[in-house]
Amino acid sequence: MRRRRGGAPVPWPRRGAAAGAAAAPQAARSRHLGESPAVRWLLIGLALGFLVLFLFVPLLAVFAQAFAEGLAAFAAAVRQPYTLAAIQLTLATAGIAVPLNVLFGLAAAWVVTHFRFAGKNLLITLIDLPFSVSPVVSGVIFVLLFGARGVLGPLLAEHGIKIIFALPGLVLATTFVTSPLVARELIPLMQAQGDEEEQAAITLGASGWRTFWHISLPKMRWGLLYGVVLCNARAMGEFGAVSVVSGHIQGATTTMPLQVEILYNDYQFAAAFAVSSLLALLALATLVVKSWIGRHHT
């Protein structure tokens, strides 16, 4: 199967997609090949109008409303005990889910790119599977498995193990939703890079781990970093799946996005937007890192 740029289109843009082609093409283009200035500005205006309406206004609104009641209110909202607990829980959840998915991404990419085996396309499809599942359904499957009336519910209750409405459930749901991200980033990269260096190292007598640490890992480090950043952003921001398994116990099982929901539904708008603005900053930082890696390391 022929695929463009080393992989099927996935619900996340490939690295470098945002790098943007510089103004080179149209400078060289002769005049009758381009559009008239009027058409050009009309198209730019339409495109920007759409972006302003659907992207910039919502983004600005987050920050504007976070500080609508002043800096002191913002600080107080962020320092609420429940909010602090939510921040802690979000960090803990992502802190477990992201490293797990890094290990998975490395192993999956290693297998897919360095070996031939039957069922490789099936494996790639399975790796991508969580992308095509609605976040809510992703949460539901864990409730059906571990919930009080789930398949393993009675067994877990017998041993006093709590998964749903507790940290393990949050981690599982988050890990499920974000599991393809690192693998999806590494597979096309490693495919493009090939494995000649690794083969040389092995032939010269290096052990497998040594080859991995000294050859493979440095080769893929920027792609890996990018995968980690994306995976982390999604893990910290996950809402639907986590909402199903959380139980919404403030101070115990609410992550930051869930805390946003609780505050908003409680009409504490400034506080909801204060917490939101932290998440929006995380998103912006993710985009900055993404574009930086895209521009300097591809």
Added chain:
Amino acid sequence: MAAGRGRRGVLPGFGLAMGFTLTYLSVIVLIPMSTLVWKSAGLTWAQFWHTATGPRELAAYRLSFAAALAAAAVNGVFGLLLAWVLERYAFFGKRLIDVLVDLPFALPTAVAGISLASIYARDGWLGRWLEPAGIHVAFTPLGVMVALTFVGLPFVVRTVQPVLRDLSPEIEEAAATLGAGRAQTFLRVLLPELVPAAATGVVLAFARALGEYGSVIFIAGNMPMRSEITPLLIMIKLEEYDYAGATAIALVFLVASFSLLLLINVLSWRRGGARGVAA
């Protein structure tokens, strides 16, 4: 293409990496997902049919489907336009805009949700102008569409951009030399090249919008039969401990998503095939 050039055995680690990958996939993805199928196997066909096709369920499917389709269509048109503008024209702030197009991928959906809800509320930045004009966005199906448009915004841009970048200038030059006007060149020469990529982007945006939850529930108002999306209905069934109902709807939804996944693969395969012939 470079994958697996070496025979198995040259590089070590196949057993370990494959073992870990399969175990991980089983524990995190496959076993939990099979529970859904297993649980719904416990329902009789009549039960399943009854719970999955009640009037409230059908209304939710209809809304989810129609709003996602409308949003994907809007993104198809404006995604194509954005990709064109970003690839072909120079203007101030272009690079920043190119980076920010990905914002819907990175911004947590709940944040987008409350932001959109507040903007389109009666006293919001946009709502205060739209409401007097009789355009009601908040708490209507239109609001659902607006949220889904936000969520799906980057897909078409990002699938069309690389194709536009790789398009060789010769074909446009040839068209111009042969006497085609600019509009004619675009419609007859460029657009056919871009449509497959745009179609892939539209299906991706549609698939994403279909399952979307966080950005929608705040702006939708969630009135049963009117502005209640399918993922929310699943959530409500679950909160009422109606596991059978939640399972049935989730399964219907999952089958729809997988059909879309199949369609995406077929599209990208045909795109790859067509490209191979052209190259």
